[in-house]
Amino acid sequence: MKHLFLLRHAKSSWEDPTLADDERPLSAHGKTQAAAIAAGLQHRSVFAGTVYASPAVRAQQTLAELSHALPGLALKSRAHSEPALYNFDANAIIRWLVHEKPSAERITLVGHNPALKQLAQQLAPKAAAKLPTLGMLHLALPIDRWEDVEKLKTGAELIDSLTPIDASYALFKHNIPPQPTLKKTLKSKKLPKRLPTMLQHRYGLVRELEPGVIVGEDAEFLHQYRVNLRRSRAVAEAVRAIIKMPKLKKALTRIKKHAQATSELRDLDVFLLDISDTPDLPHLGAPLRQWLRDAARQRHQALCETLASDAYQDDMQRWQTLIASKAFARALNTLKPKQIARVLEARIAHHDEQLAELSTDSPSEALHELRKSVKRIRYLAELMPEQHSDVLKRLKPRQKLLGDFQDRTVQLAWLDAFEHEHPLHDAAKAELHAWRQTLMGRQQHRREQVCQLAPLAP
Structure with missing residues (x-):
């Protein structure tokens, strides 16, 4: 079994029309892509084998940016620049594999479309129809020698894929x-x-x-x-x-x-x-x-x-x-707006009753129920935000406060579960006790702040 990782270069720049195609550098967005996807590529062992890259500037700069984001891999220094990968024909890459006969079980090719996308679709027809800039495809090939890839045709399996947009919410949000x-x-x-x-x-x-x-x-x-x-x-x-x-x-x-x-x-x-x-x-x-x-x-x-x-x-x-x-x-x-106002008024009244019953000794569940009532009020008010902007403004810090309290409550439960499952030596027990006391202190502080909240109703 051989493993083939196909990695398209990051987004390149077209700003200078005088540059030859192989001289075009990465754009600012391409560098952002590299920083966003580097850890995800490492987690998927994309660079665990031998790495070959097109000598085109955009491919070499892609390696440089990834190497900078993953300093422990020394990626730029150990990658091989391979002229055969600067082409746009899948069959040319297949011929190179047959002729080159790489010895590694896993190889990564950093190159260009449409060659990489076509190669993936030839070997594994179910491979992604698109391979965006800095997109990765991982194929498993049921062969013992790389020169047998020419005979493989459609027998490869798509194991994994990754794109910058799926690895980074910031890039996703941009789109x-x-x-x-x-x-x-x-x-x-x-x-x-x-x-x-x-x-x-x-x-x-x-x-x-x-x-x-x-x-x-x-x-x-x-x-x-x-x-x-x-x-x-x-x-x-x-x-x-x-x-x-x-x-x-x-x-x-x-x-x-x-x-x-x-x-x-x-x-x-x-x-x-x-x-x-x-x-x-x-x-x-x-x-x-x-x-x-x-x-x-x-x-x-x-x-x-x-x-x-x-x-x-x-x-x-x-x-x-x-x-x-x-x-x-x-x-x-x-x-009708009047219907929303009536239900909203009833929910605010119920919230204020819950708040009045709280004390600094109240159980966590009581504050959890108060938090749920705040969310119900907020979502109802958001049906008509223009009319209920004042309520929404006052709800936001209240919901954040109750959410922080709930986070500490859940974290204390996780610590209890961890201690139950793990025998700890004295030093670790002491740290666990101290961390639990810290969380309990934060939780109690939030409980006291909640009890000091004013009613929502005017």
Whole structure:
């Protein structure tokens, strides 16, 4: 078995028309791509074997940028510049492999389209139809010698792929429609027309975020996927609290299930980020981080399996069909601002009752319930943000405060689970106890701040 990694060069510049094609350098965006995808390529062992690269300036600069981002690999110094890779014909690369007969089990080719894309599709017809700049394809070839690739034809298997946009939320965000355009569109529409537009926009974002969630290189994909899924559900639940509509309850149950499936993974990402900012754990830090990473890896795998399942695809298709249906539009036409105001007033009153019952000894569950009531108020107020801007302004810091309290509560639970599963020596136990006391102190401080909050009702 041989492993072939195809890596297209990063985005090049066309600013200087006097340069020959092989002299064109990387653009600023190409350098950004390299920085964004480098860690993901390393995680996939793309550079574990022998690396060959086109001598074109853009290919060599791609290697230089990746080498700079991955200093431990000495990538630029050990890569081989191969003139045969500066071409745009897949068959030329095959002839080079047959003639060159590389000895390594794994080789990486840094080159150009359309040659790399055509090569992938010749060897593995199910390979991605597109190979964007700095995109990677990993093929497994059922051959013992590289010279046998000429006889292989379509027997290779696509093992993995990666693109800068799927590895970096910042690059992904750069490619989605700007939010100001959406906000302007929403403001120009009346409420019954605004809600379907908002829900369909969020549905589209959820589907576009899924590849980044599956890749798992940037936790922000999961966070944004979760936010858009939960807000879609919250908006629809706010509508359902006011008007009745067949099929909406069942659809919401499915959306809620998929949103909840992300909760533990998100909590683990937050905890790992917090621990990375805590250097005073010389005995506990390494085993705790590894345990949390293993737990996150298991939950990420389970989430990926869910996203790939027919059941998930069916649920999302049903949701899209519902929010785009005429029945949903007709139901929304009965929605009146006064109805929203009445339900909002009732929810604010309930929140204030919950707040009045809190004390510095209140259990964590009471603050969790208060947090959920704040979110319900916020999502309802966001149906008509112009009319309820004051409420929304006051809710934001309140929700952040309660969210921080909830994070500490969950992290304490993770520490308890870790201690239960791991026998620790005295030094590690002492650090665990100190870290737990730190979290409990932060949790109690947030509890006291919550108790000092003023009622929402004027």
